[in-house]
Amino acid sequence: MISTKGRYALRVMIDLAKYSDGSYIPLKEIAEREKISKKYLEIIVKELVSAKLLEGVSGKGGGYKLVRSPDEYSVGEILEVTEGSLAIVACLAKGAEECPRAEGCDTLPMWSELNQMIHDFFFKKKLSELL
Amino acid sequence: MISTKGRYALRVMIDLAKYSDGSYIPLKEIAEREKISKKYLEIIVKELVSAKLLEGVSGKGGGYKLVRSPDEYSVGEILEVTEGSLAIVACLAKGAEECPRAEGCDTLPMWSELNQMIHDFFFKKKLSELL
DNA sequence: CCTTTTACCTACTATGTCAATAGGTATTTA
DNA sequence: TAAATACCTATTGACATAGTAGGTAAAAGG
Numbered sequence: 067m068i069s070t071k072g073r074y075a076l077r078v079m080i081d082l083a084k085y086s087d088g089s090y091i092p093l094k095e096i097a098e099r100e101k102i103s104k105k106y107l108e109i110i111v112k113e114l115v116s117a118k119l120l121e122g123v124s125g126k127g128g129g130y131k132l133v134r135s136p137d138e139y140s141v142g143e144i145l146e147v148t149e150g151s152l153a154i155v156a157c158l159a160k161g162a163e164e165c166p167r168a169e170g171c172d173t174l175p176m177w178s179e180l181n182q183m184i185h186d187f188f189f190k191k192k193l194s195e196l197l
Numbered sequence: 198m199i200s201t202k203g204r205y206a207l208r209v210m211i212d213l214a215k216y217s218d219g220s221y222i223p224l225k226e227i228a229e230r231e232k233i234s235k236k237y238l239e240i241i242v243k244e245l246v247s248a249k250l251l252e253g254v255s256g257k258g259g260g261y262k263l264v265r266s267p268d269e270y271s272v273g274e275i276l277e278v279t280e281g282s283l284a285i286v287a288c289l290a291k292g293a294e295e296c297p298r299a300e301g302c303d304t305l306p307m308w309s310e311l312n313q314m315i316h317d318f319f320f321k322k323k324l325s326e327l328l
Numbered sequence: 329c330c331t332t333t334t335a336c337c338t339a340c341t342a343t344g345t346c347a348a349t350a351g352g353t354a355t356t357t358a
Numbered sequence: 359t360a361a362a363t364a365c366c367t368a369t370t371g372a373c374a375t376a377g378t379a380g381g382t383a384a385a386a387g388g
Contacts, residue, residue, distance in 0.1 A: 067198070068286050069375070073304065080303050092334060106377055112336070124335040125385025141307070155199050172211050172327050173204065176272070180318055187311055196303050200346065223363065237348050243365070255364040256356025 068149060074102055075110050075148040076141065079119070080196050083136040090122075090129035110148060117147040136197065142188030152188060154181045199280060205233055206241050206279040207272065210250070211327050214267040221253075221260035241279060248278040267328065273319030283319060285312045 081096050093111060097104035111130060114120040119139065122130050132139070146152055153159040155177045157168065168174060212227050224242060228235035242261060245251040250270065253261050263270070277283055284290040286308045288299065299305060 067282075067284065068308075070287075071376080073286065076304055090334090094334085103377065105379080108336075109377085115335095122335060123385080124333085124383070126333045127386065128334045128384085130335085151198075153198065155204065156201075173207055176322060176327060177199075180315070183314065183318065184311070187314065191307060196307060201348095202346080221363095225363085234348065236350080239365075240348085246364090253364060254356080255354070255362090257362045258357060259355080259363045261364085 068145065071110055072145045072149040074100075074107065075114060075144055076196070077102070078107065078111060078114070078130075079132070079139065079144055079193055082120070082130060082132050083193055083197055086131050088131070090127065090131050092129040095129075113147055114144075117143075119144060119147060136194035137192050139193035140189045141191040141193065141196070142185065144193070145188060152184060154184060199276065202241055203276045203280040205231075205238065206245060206275055207327070208233070209238065209242060209245070209261075210263070210270065210275055210324055213251070213261060213263050214324055214328055217262050219262070221258065221262050223260035226260075244278055245275070248274075250275060250278060267325035268323050270324035271320045272322040272324065272327070273316065275324070276319060283315060285315060 077100050078096055081100055082091060085091060085095075085099070093104055093107055096102075097107050111120065111122070115122045115130075118133065120130050121133050122128070142152065151159040153162075156162055157165040157174075158177060158181050165171070165174075208231050209227055212231055213222060216222060216226075216230070224235055224238055227233075228238050242251065242253070246253045246261070249264065251261050252264050253259070273283065282290040284293075287293055288296040288305075289308055289312050296302070296305075
């Protein structure tokens with residue numbers, strides 16, 4: 067299940083896509099528009115900046131803005147930054163220790179199939195489709 | 198993400214489908230074959246019995262068995278019993294309080310679309326396909 | 329230079345869930 | 359009556375979630 071963190075991240079990105087004219091938007095504005103705790107958003111936005119999905123500038127006139135156009139962001143990459151992994155089962159997360167049962171696991175093919183479906187869904191869906 | 202609880206439930210069901218000849222299989226056997234803590238399985242199996250996906254009988258010669266044939270179980274119903282909800286976001290879980298933002302939510306259509314995909318996947322997939 | 333506005337940083341916390349474990353009681357068969 | 363089994367209640371340690379609190383650093387305007 068996608069947590070609020072991932073959902074909030076997506077909403078911040080959508081908000082920026084909608085309301086930015088190229089200048090920087092302060093987080094305070096976004097928090098008020100989206101009615102999300104600004105303090106909590108700070109944590110989320112920081113991760114988006116680290117991942118280079120956003121650019122942040124301090125000081126008066128500062129704030130955040132997108133670094134690409136909305137059709138160049140996939141929903142998948144936004145969620146992956148904040149959720150860590152979108153894998154449907156632990157053994158399919160990247161960096162997971164290899165499952166000793168993988169060989170001969172009756173359920174692995176099903177998990178892989180679904181995992182692929184979800185991955186495709188999220189990475190084909192662009193931010194621009196959510197405006 | 199599907200937890201071990203749901204994954205174990207599925208493996209118990211598969212185990213029963215594979216090794217039962219109509220008689221009752223004691224949990225001890227299943228736990229040993231699947232290398233899962235018997236104590237933990239007790240919790241899981243109890244829920245499957247409550248949901249009438251399994252039948253349990255106490256005493257010598259007792260154990261558990263399926264109540265239908267494997268092609269009459271969907272993976273979805275098995276997972277729903279143990280996971281509670283398969284919804285991809287909280288607001289789409291059944292029994293969720295109505296989201297005040299639903300009207301005009303930019304992301305809801307996407308969540309609904311994916312939710313439907315996952316639901317279909319799990320409910321069309323039958324236990325018999327995992328043997 | 330000083331003040332304001334903003335991002336950025338570290339730390340803490342309450343609540344809940346996960347994945348069990350512990351130690352029993354009830355039931356059925358031989 | 360004894361053994362094997364399911365079934366029941368309670369507890370636990372570790373971790374994640376969803377925040378809150380209280381600062382420091384940076385940039386711009388006057």
